[in-house]
Structures are given as C-alpha cells and as structure tokens.
Amino acid sequence: MTESSVAIDHATSHPALQHHFENMEQQREAGTIGMWVFLVTEIMFFGGMFLAYTLYRSYYPAAFAAASNHLDITLGAINTAVLIVSSFTMALAVYGTQVGRTRMQNICLFLTLVLGLTFLGIKAVEYRSKYEDRLIPGRLIPGREFGPQVAEANDTDPHKLHLRDGASVRQVEMFYWIYFAMTGMHALHMVIGAGLLTVILILSLRGRFSPEYHSPVEISGLYWHFVDIVWIFLFPLLYLLGRHVH
C-alpha cells in the first residue's frame, strides 16, 4: 500500500527529484549547502600553501622579490582578466537558467568553458618558459633539474635570473616550488572545473535545466567562482609583490 503511495508522491513531482528527498526545494538546498561545505575544505586545502608562502616570504624577502620579478606580469594580468570575464559569463549562465533564457544560458556556459581553457593555455605558455629557463624546481622534470642561469651585474637577459641583495638560488627555488605548487593546484582545479562545465553544457544543450531545476548549473557556478577567487589572491602574491623593487 504505502509503497505505491510513495511512488505516486514522487510521480507527481519533478523527474529530477531523487527518491530520498521530499521535494525539489530540499534537494536544491542540500546541493547548495553541500557545495559550500566542499568549498570550505578547498579553502583549508589552499590554506596550508598560503601559510607556507607567508612564512617563507618573510624568511627570504630578497629571493622572493627577485623570483617574482622573473614571472611574466603581462600574461599573469591577462589571465586574471580572463578568469574574471569567465566568472562574469558563469554568473550570467546561472541567471539565464534561473529566468529560463536557454540561449543565453548555453552561450554563456560555452563562453565560460572557452575562457577557462584560454586560461589554461596561457598558463601552459608560462610554464613552458619556466621550463626553458630551467626554473622547474628540484627533480620534478627528470633530466632537467632546477638550474637557472644567474645574470651578471649588467646582463639584462630576461631568461637569466637576476639575483640581488644576496639572495641565493636555493631560496629562489623555494619560491618556484611554492609557485608551482599553488598555481599547479589551481590549474588542476581549473581542469576539473572545465570537465564539470563540459558535462553541464552537454546537459544544458539537451534541455535538462529549467527555472525549476537549475541547481547543477548553480553549484558548478559556485565552484567556478571559488577557483577564480583563489587566482585573485595568487596573482598579486606571486606576480606583483616585490615588483616595485625592480
């Protein structure tokens, strides 16, 4: 008896309602809170690295400034802008789903994905130049250990490391390790985000979402914005601080 009545309950509701939820509202709330709780773990995850950064920057200020100045500020700034635009389009995609403007929703999701991939592309270009300057720390790349050329006093070769204030190559390596750990972890999150967006985009093109059922888009948006926020902090910490001593 009761079995069928439960079934009827669910039959009258939205097809996307999972069996163990009472209604769509509960399901949406669970999803949103779930994502927020997950973002808390992400914040703590990056927190450990931010702490290490803070500590070693105060230990080795000269080396961190020198190493930071070796990063490409133009590419870094462009990437920041790219991510901000992608966050904007993501917000619009959520808006589009909320109000039922499917075309806007699909286009914005697509743009977000493209911008995300652009970010990763630019990041790859940056990594490549670090590889060429032998700035990948330690034995991370087998056969190509950390070993940048150190510039002499009047040498302006941008591929060489311009050590000043007695900073040592060892300390620069520490900066690059933190740089690669943080940006690498961030890039990994971007890759996961891009994967997530691809799935959402496909579902969206199949017309799976509507103003009544849009929480997957919203939740993916939360994740995407979070990854953006991490970069908003990484950019000044890694690229900008110490720039003025040049």
Place this chain on the structure above:
Amino acid sequence: MSEHIVPVKVYLTIFLALMVGTVVTVWAAFFDFPWRLNTIIALTIASVKATLVVLYFMHVRYSARLVWVIVASALFWMGILFALTLSDYFTREWLPL
C-alpha cells in the same frame, strides 16, 4: 524559500569593479610605497575583489544565514591556522637561547 534573482545590471557593475580592481592593483605594484604598503594595498584590493565575487556572483548576499555561517567559519579556521602558527614564528626571538 524563494530564490533571489540578481539583475544583470548588478552582475555588470560587479564585473566592471573587478576589472578596475585588477588594473589598479597592477598599476600600484610598480610604485615603491614606503614600509609594507605595497603588500597591504595588493592584499586589500584582492580581498575586496574576492568579497565582491562571494557576495554577488556567488549570491551569498541573498543566501540563507547558514551559507553566511559556512563562509565565516572557513575564514575563521583559516585565521586559526595562520594566527596560531605565526604566534610561534613571531615570538621565537623573544627569549634568547
């Protein structure tokens, strides 16, 4: 709990503010400010940008109290991690060997 729909105009304003913030922070980085102002300026701008994203793009401004609590607790625990760890590093010199 009916959900709040943020108008496009708000998104656009926030987006422009974020872009302006980015330009300002890059521009400010090349000036040699006294003391540690460079760091403070960069981090303040970054925090403002992050707050805007959280409040508007992530809808926290319009969300249930629980979401506020979750966001606040994340910041609080980050604060614990930093404050107590640094309390060690910043007081090590106080007592000579």
Place this chain on the structure above:
Amino acid sequence: MEEFFIPKPTRVDYLKAEYGLKSWLLTRDHKRIALLYLYSITFFFLIGSVYAMLIRLELLTPQGDLMQSTTYNKTFTQHGIIMVFFFLIPSIPATLGNFLVPMMIGAKDLAFPRINLLSWYIYLVGGLVTIYALLAGGVDTGWTFYAPFSTTFSNSYVVATGLGIFINGFSSILTGLNFIVTIHTMRAPGMTWFRLPLFIWAHYATSLIMILGTPVIAITILLLAFERFAGIGIFDPAVGGDPVLFQHLFWFYSHPAVYIMVLPGMGVISELIANFSRKNIFGYGFVAFSSLAIAVFGFLVWGHHLFVAGQSIYAGMIFSFLSFAVAIPSAIKVFNWTATLYKASISYETPMLYALGFIGLFTIGGMTGLFLAALATDVHLSDTYFVVAHFHYIMVGGTLLAYLGGLHYWWPKISGRMYPEGWGRFSALVVFVGFNLTFLPQFVMGYMGMPRRYHMYPPEFQVLHVLSTAGASILGVGLLIPVIYLMWSMRYGRIAEANPWHLPGLEWRTQSPPPTENFDVTPVVTWEAYEFAPPEETEVVGTFRE
C-alpha cells in the same frame, strides 16, 4: 517481553532487498554502505592488531631479539598508520554513523548516497595503496612522518603510504560533508535541533573537524611526497625549509583528528547511558554544546605536541592555556553522564558494560592528558611511554570501547539477530582487564623515562614491559571473542525484535533490520530525545504491527 512487540516484518529488509555481489558493490543504501565499511575496517583492525602483538612480543625482552631495528620501526609505524587512518578515524562515523544518522533523524538516506558509496571506494583505494606500500617494503617514519627524516633520510615507501593516506582523506571529507548536509536538510518534520539524539550532535561536531582539518593534512602529505621524490621542498632545512612547519601543519589536523576518533564514541556513550538507564541525559544542552565546543577548541591546541620541538615558548604557553580549556567540555560530559544514572533504572547488558568502562577509562585518559598539557611535566613526559599510554586510554579505552558498545547495542538493528549476551558480558570484562593491564604499566615506565619507539631498552624497564605484554595478550583474546560470536550470530543468533531494548529513539520504531527506505512514511516527531514512556505507548512508524 513477549507482551511487548510482536515483530512481524512485513516489508523486505535492506539485507534481503537485493542479492548478489553487484547489489552490494553498487548499492546506494546507507545501511549497506555501513556494512561494507564494517567489513573493511574490521579487516584493517585485524592487520593493525597483528602489528600490535608483534610490538608487544618484541618488547618482552630488552634486547632486540625478535626482529631487526628496521623491522621493529616499520612495525610500530604501520600499526599507527593502519589503526589511526584506516580504523579509528572511520570506525564509528563510517559504520554506526552511516547506518544510524539517517535513521535517527527520520530520513530515507544520506543527502548524497552516491557520494557515500564513492567515499567507501576511495577508502578502499587508499587502503589498497597503503597495503601495497606495506607489502612492497613498508614504511618506517612513525605515523607522524616528521620531516626531514621522512623527506630525505628514510629509506622506505613513504610516498606510496602518504598517497594512501592522502586518498583516504577524501573518503573522510566526503563522509563529513554528507553528514553535515544531511543533518541540516534532511531532518524529519518535528525533529528540531534539540530533539536530536546526542549521537547526532556528536557526529555533526565530528564532521566539522573532518571537513575543516582533513584538507590541511592532505596538502601537507602531498607537499611531503613531492619533497621526497622531487628533491624540492619547504620542510627540509637542507633546502632552506623549516621542519617545525611540517609539525604545525601535521598537528593542525592530527590533534583535532583525535576528536574525530573520540567524539563519535562520546555520542555512542550518550545513547547507551540514556537508554540503558531509561532516562534522559542530564543536561542535554550542555552535552550537545560540549561536542561543538570540543570541535572548535580542538583546533586551538595542536601546539601542545611541540612544547619541546623548538617552538617558541610563548606560543607554548598559549597552546598550554588553550589545551587546559578544552578539558572542560570533556569534563562536563563525564559529569553529566554520571548524573544521568542518578535515580535511573539501570540494566547491565553488554553495551552498558562497555559504556561504564568507557567512562572510567576516558576519565583516566583525559586526566592524564593534563600532564601533557602542563608545560613543565610535558617536557619530561613527551615522547615517552606516558604519551603512548595516554592516547591509548583515549583511543582504545575510549573509541574502541564505545565502538564495541555501539556495535552490540545496534547489532539487532543492523543484523536482525541478537548477539549471545553471556559471551558479550564476558568479553567486555576481559577487554577491560586486559586493557588496563596493558597500559597502566606504560604510564609508570613513561615517567621513569622510557622513551617511545625504542626497539631496545635498558633492562630496568623489563618488568613493566612484561606486564604490558601480558595485558596485551588478554586484550587480544577479549577482542577476538566478539569478532567470532558476532560473525556467528549473523547466521545463528536469536531473531531480534524491532525494539529489543524497549527504547523511544526513531531507529527503534521500525523493523529490524529496517527496509531500504527505513520508514514506510516519513515520521513526524512529537517527542523529545530520550523521552521514555511506558513501552506500550511508544508510537511505531514501521509496519510490523499489522
């Protein structure tokens, strides 16, 4: 008893809902996942116990005559890693918590059933990677992985083990996330926060620690692994790093992790004390909030592991102060449990014996923690057997006893069968005696100056070590008995009623074992937690009364 309930399960229970291996490996039912966890953590517990026995056997004599130093070092390391990460942390939350959190709040399942299953698979992968590391050659860094020994000097499988622990961390995070969302959004109508059983409060607090602490150990282990295989790093002073930073990051998680292990145990004990004395918990609100207080304060005290590690002595004083503060909520719990028994109606079934044992041992475990929170005594005691004894009183005397108590208590609900009561009481007694004999001597030898992690030791400690080994043998027997009779009772035990203990909690208002969806209709809660009415008046949500 016959006049009480006539159990006539009318619906297929979750064990018989589907058959075949696939129905288990792809299940999304929180109860089945709890059983999957139960089997896997028992497996890891047995591995960890074998290591424990090897340690105790080696320490019978002062010379290292049973094994080589390297082997001994690997043995205690692997004992710690397996027991901490693969038994204690998931023990109560992933089995009893998984099974009961939805049932106790009147939900059909956890909020994210698929993520729940995923968390078990992640646990399994993490466990297999770790077992691979153990088989390939083992790891000898101590479960604490202190740098730079682990990053640069150890010649064992640090990266593989670290990877296993890293993977396993996500299982813990996902479980915590699932609990928090479930408790927030899935409570049945009428189930207000202050009607929640204290088991739920404890699990909520535990989940907070899981999601806030675990990511930090994850990134720390990851950095450690990179440091080791790529020769770069932030922990080894040889490359300009600071080894104390590793200890800060490690204990930021690993101290709260102690509360991940013991808080759910406290939740179980609150249930047992209330239910076997048929009385509401004295000071419910205080016990509930003390769980949250422990979760929050637990994050403020990690520096007490670093009092002699080269940490600033001023930071040491801050951490010492905060460590004493965290003792208060634990004390509140103990006092309230004791007060609950006043003018109660107490019965002495096996779970209650475990609960009473827990209170005694946890009191000793907690109070000896004060010796280590007090700065001056910690200088002498840290890294001695006193520490070993102290945390075993919390982990074994606390968590393991609570786990066993809870397992017996909910066994009729989980398996639909009763365990043999006589054997249960007997083994509870054996465990209690064996445990105390194992670890009381260790307090003594700790103060006498016996350092931990010593393969060979000065002969004056031998008497105490022999006592400890004798106790461990008794403890081993005491733990083996339940494993045997619980497995036996799954098939041959007496069929359990829906509510064999005559209790008001929601999990007892449905049949044993429960159907897949737990309740036929979503229950509407109109009673407070632990509201004992005469048995006949207990309203039933399940269908077995037809």
Place this chain on the structure above:
Amino acid sequence: MQTWVPFVPESASTLSWKVDALYFFLSGVTIFFTLLISGVLIFFVLKYRRRSLHEVPRPVAGSHKLETLWSVIPFLIAMTMFAWGAQLYFEQFRSPQNAVEVYVVGKQWMWKIQHTTGQREINQLHVPVGRKVKLIMTSEDVIHDFFIPAFRIKTDVLPGRYTSQWFEATKPGTYHLFCAEYCGMNHSGMIGSVIVMEPRDFDNWLSGNTNQQSPAVAGQQLFQTLGCVSCHGAAGEGGRGPALAGLFGSRVSLASGQTVTADEGYLRESIVNPQGKLVTGFGPIMPTFQGQVTEDQLVQLVAFIKSLQGQSSQPAGAGTGAAVPSPSMQAAPIK
C-alpha cells in the same frame, strides 16, 4: 638513591624535584577524580539497578547550578595546573648566565659533544656537580632529542638551527641519556650516559686530554680561510660588514625595524641566511654559507664570534678554551 620514591626516576638536578612536585599534584588530582567518578558510578549502578521490566524513572531536566559548579571547579583546577606548569617551563627554558657551555651535535645515531676547552666526547657527557651547564644543540641530519630523565629535561635537536637547554646537577653519578625523537633505524641505540662529577674531578677530567684545539681557536682559523676578515675585519672590528666584537649578547637593530638579541641562533642564521636578519645600515651583500660549512665548523665560528668580547677582541688567551668568561671555567687549568 637515598630518596627513592616508587615509580619515580632518580632525581638529580635542581629542577627535577620541582617537576616532580607538579607531577605529584597532577597525579593526586587525577587519582581523586578517577576514584570519585568510578565510585559514584558504581554506587549509582548498584543502587539504581532496574528492578522491573516496566519501570520508567522520572525524567530529570538537568541543573544549571550543577553544570556551573562542575565547569568552574575543573576550570580553576586546570588554571592552577597551567600557571604552575608555565612558570616552571619558563624556568626550564630561560638560560642562566655564567653557565658552563657545551656544544652538542646530534647525527644518526650518535651524540657528538664538545666542551669549550676543546674536549670532545661521543655519547657521553661529563659535567660538574653544582654548576649550571648550558647545552647548545644542533643536528646534522634529522630531528633528535636530548633527553636526560634524571634531570627531567628534554629538548628537540633540530637540523638547521640551534636549540638549548640547561641544568644544574645535584648528585654525582651516571645517568641515562636518551634520544627521544624518533630518528631512524638505530634510534634506540642513540643513547649514552651523563656522568656527573665533583667539580675537582671534572676539572681534572677536562684537562686530561689537552691536545685538542678549542672551538674558538678553530673558529678563528676558519674566519681567516673563509674570507670573513675582508668585511668583518681580522679581529671582528667591522668594515663593509657589521662589527662582531662585543656583538654576542647585545641587541641588534635590523633593517626591518625589529630588534633581536644576538644569541647563538642569530649568529648561526646570519652565516647561513644573511638576508634573513639584515643589520640596519648594511647592504645585503653577504653571500650565504649554507652548505659550505659543516655544523661542527658553524659551532667553531659561533664560538669564535662569542669570544670576541670587548674592544681588544682576541680570542681569550689564544689556545685556551675559556672562550666565555664563566667563573667555573676560569678555574680550569690552562694549558
């Protein structure tokens, strides 16, 4: 073993009985509360056992008065323990003036010990009774821990920096020395003995083997060969780099605006990471010596710089070991 107390190790330093006192207090409180809780528990369990199947006791809501009582009392007890422990801890870690100094270098799996006279020993530490002894410790590889149970002291010995601890032995005898931080394969073999001698015997022992160079003298030679003289001056009078004479123990103002005390840790850090704590008025021109000098050599350099006290800045009576003026050490026979 005159004052033997069961379950308590031998007590042989000025601090050890103070730690024992706190330990006894803590044990008393623990035993009291354990007995109290178990007693009440057993009493209730027996008295209020279930007498009939349908018995339902009257619910009790709880009591704010009681809750306050059993929160406040434990809190007060805990704060007493905290204050007591903290005060004693401070005493344990505040190095005394005029102590005999001993340099300890840990490595897998041995303790290398050097006295300021140049006497070296391994896994043994000879000290005089009744004099304060300060250990300045570092490690060549992993973290170790220098633990002397009879003195109730223990401190980690870290690679890459100095830690210190002190004691004043009260009883001649031989005591255990343990490594108390797990350090790898032969951790349990990294043990030794502390031999406490009467001052006269100790002085004899110290002068027994005199063909070794004192660390300060060895440090002076290193100071020349490493080229430190070109900036800091042959006698540490300074130049392009800060003056070193009279530096030890003084307050140094840093370019960052902070002020630090020039202790052994500061001297060591300034050699391996010169930019970490730049002195006001000096450019960041000094290269790092990390990896170029061993821990033993660092000890020698530090000992040399410490010996440069006052204007005349000669390593006190070149060749003797009385590098640091300490009343007890001056009594030691000079070669």
